[in-house]
């Protein structure tokens with residue numbers, strides 16, 4: 001059986017799996033973490049805010065369509081929401097209108113606020129669970145063998161070797177640098193903060209550089225910062241700053257949960273797709289990796305098709 005091996009079960013690996021399965025291909029994912037809950041992509045706030053995609057905004061809009069379809073296909077909860085922002089995205093909104101839409105948010109009168117109406121939140125943990133069915137967990141790929149410009153074997157941390165008879169996609173995200181010397185690849189740390197609030201919050205907020213939204217009836221999640229480092233320690237100053245910023249306009253409880261996650265980006269501000277053998281690609285997301293995964297994966301798979309049998 002010819003099978004595509006996907007190394008890394010984050011959002012990029014999961015989208016590769018979905019798209020290949022749609023083409024009737026067999027896939028196997030190898031993931032070093034023990035549970036979907038622990039995956040780096042699960043630190044994402046799982047929002048698509050097209051204006052934050054910069055010149056890839058149109059493509060991020062098409063990602064919304066892709067994820068809405070995917071959510072229906074796999075029975076995953078999603079919410080089409082607006083983004084309310086202190087940055088000029090979309091159209092200006094009056095304070096009265098804001099109060100009508102978000103009765104429990106209090107923004108200083110002196111600040112102009114804007115609304116952008118096409119954004120999405122979805123239950124990413126459920127999506128990863130559903131998309132990564134054929135997965136070998138708790139196994140890290142630590143090396144590979146190449147013959148005649150084709151990857152023929154993968155070496156696993158357990159000591160086992162896996163023979164490769166099809167293509168290999170390395171969707172190894174922030175750990176790509178452990179296996180490949182790809183110039184330009186940068187890793188940014190961010191904190192995902194969760195708190196509770198019994199107040200209403202209907203939209204995604206982008207305020208003073210922090211993004212926050214209500215995920216469940218009482219859980220608010222905040223994505224706050226990005227610092228160029230691979231260090232996974234919590235930076236309490238940054239967490240305090242994020243919580244205080246959100247709290248200044250919307251009431252949160254004192255119970256805070258924090259996890260650290262990573263984004264990759266390239267210094268040339270482009271995502272990374274590299275063909276490293278005739279049958280192998282490296283794909284990593286760029287900053288808003290969840291928003292961008294669908295079109296990055298399409299571009300990458302096109303490259304594989306044109307170059308391998």
Ligand SMILES: Cc1cc2nc3c(=O)[nH]c(=O)nc-3n(C[C@H](O)[C@H](O)[C@H](O)COP(=O)(O)OP(=O)(O)OC[C@H]3O[C@@H](n4cnc5c(N)ncnc54)[C@H](O)[C@@H]3O)c2cc1C
Pocket residue numbers: 007008009010011012013030031032033039040041042043044045046047048139140141142171172173174175176179189190191192223224260261262263264283284285286287288289290291292
């Ligand atoms: C706090 C925070 C909030 C964010 N919010 C958003 C958001 O709202 N919207 C958005 O679009 N983006 C968001 N992002 C960015 C998004 O999370 C990342 O861009 C995305 O996770 C990248 O996905 P990926 O699949 O490329 O890589 P990763 O998520 O890094 O996944 C790679 C996976 O591969 C596994 N792996 C790596 N090496 C190996 C190996 N050798 N063998 C086996 N397994 C391996 C890892 O364990 C990991 O699970 C956020 C990031 C952070 C930190």
